[in-house]
Amino acid sequence: MAILNITRLAFARKRRKLTKKQLAEIAGISHVTLSRIDKGVTLDPSDETVSSLAKALGYPVSFFYLDDIDELKEDQVSFRSLKAMTARQTNAALASGVLGYIFNDWVSSKFNLPEPDLPDLRVEDPVSAAAAIRRHWGIGFRPIPNLIKLLEAKGVRIFTLAEGKNVDAFSFWRDEVPYIFLNTLKSAERSRFDAAHELGHLLLHAHGYHDGREVEREADQFASHFLVPREDLIANLPSISSLAQLVASKHRWGVSVAALARASKDADLITDWHYRELCKQIATSGFRTNEPESMPRESSILWRKVLEELWKERFTKESIAAQLSLPLDEVDSLLRGVLGGRATLERETSPPSLHVV
Template sequence: MFNSGRLSIARKRRQLTKKTLAEKAGISQLTLTRIETGQTQEPEEETVSALARALSYPVDFFYLEDCEELPPEAVSFRSLSSLTARQRDSALSAGVIAHLLDDWVTQRFNLPQPDLVDLRDEHPEAAAIALRRHWGIGSKPIPHLIKLLEAKGVRVFSLSESNKNVDAFSCWRNGIPYVFLNTFKSAERSRFDAAHEVGHLVLHLHGGASGRMVEREADQFASAFLVPRDDFVATVPVVHSLEELIKNKSRWGVSVAALTRTAFDSGVLSDWHYRELCKQISSRGYRTKEPFPMKREGSVLWKKVFEELWKDRLTRDHVAAELGIPSDEITSLIGGLSSEGNHGSNPGAIAKTRLRVV
């Protein structure tokens, strides 16, 4: 039977209003509304085909079982003030498609099990130290954050949104943690976003908390998780100039702005000196273009999954066809994580992702 919920997901994913979709499909807005709300349970095949063409989705997608939609309160969006409802709904719909892909892969492979801990009662910086201790990485720099997260059972996906309003978001589903990253941003900012979302996963568990305080706590967690204070002070005990921070930022894989903030929070910079360095960062354009940018990290997990699938001559197109989704959706979800970064000099310090075919 026709699944009206899937029509709503596809429309939101393409960021189309009902009026726009109706015009593209050559039907009335009233007809579309009746179909999407379930009042018309079995629309004519010609109408469904027109909608599928307008959305660039396979017809089969609209006749499959219900999807678990992501309610806005189940995830953490950072820039709610600049995020439009259409952008939010599109990102949430991307999450729905990611869950379909993850379920398909989980049925065929034994993926790493989640290894996060509940740190809701901890201060953000203490929580970062606790998680590092739990994962056995101490105060060492993290050369490949996405690889680490995937090894600890976090499913990492990319967002192909060509704007900066959707920073990143995360959620829990059936005991599995998910992180979605906007790869439109710099590699350094994506790393910070990923750590920020891990903060949400362990500090807030998406229990309905939101607002500036919650986002500030996730920022504090990310900063301490990526740049442990004792390692920073041991490496950069004194900061005389912005160049010193630029020279050392590659050690931790963070932006010069983030490292400057860490220097201030660690007591290495005075309030006056911190403000002066922030002015220099802005005047040099480092808020939008990172000096000596690092290479973007790639996903180890998704690379291995599709290498194993290719052994059976299964491509992304085959997977998309089985899921009834456009191939471009899979590209959107993992394409931004396909480049293999090699930041850092000690990749063996991070636990390797294990992948076994079921």
């Protein structure tokens, strides 16, 4: 006889950001009944009770009878805004990371996905690490036209973080596979910088994250030099006279006007005083919240290709969710932002290598 897995019940409750009291009320059961189940006192709750809990959580009943979940811990993940996050937001975000690797593990059983190609750069400073990974990947000082495509080709799994604006991007390693979750509610430029920032964490702080301004500063410095190499910046923007010039030039590197101003300061193309003046103009122009002349949002090529191949095998998102014993909305939220919000996926001219196992 199958026994209810109380760790999965707790997982789903945290993912839905519910307290035990709230879950009991929504499910229409007593708090005492739920408490006895949660503590393992009631090992075999009635089918009706489990059904009510599953419905309240929006998860299929089968989810609660599978093996334990390998959950993520806070110290395994790089959270940029951990201090600003509530415990519920943190738990829900960690749970989304788990859902990401559950999906990845299932896809990996069917396809040979790109192998990770991220060297260990923990001994490097952020600037040297940015140059080192560009050399390692053979991209020199050229601008990166599609960062998500590049990261996926190098074995990074990119998913959507659907936790709202209060939770920033985060990253982690699991079983030697790197993951990045992006908040796609931000501008395309901010999402690109977030992706580069998380790449910095994966390279510089691999397998161990420490909350603090220093590691965040290092990841920001890495992202700036990775996206806007000093050599290319000086060659293409040797002098800066106005904010309008930055707005007109930022598309070459795919960064925000604020990020380009900072990169210009770090490259000694503008003085500290000029940089402060530009920051004031950026703020008064509203460009910190509304990016001027924003670029199109990048989208995943890997998951697009995976879904195309699965469709050939008659796998829909609904059937994928059923295979994983997950709600459709959870599978959809993992991919929706990085797929550009489209259900119909066109082919890329040069997708990552993808082979059926």
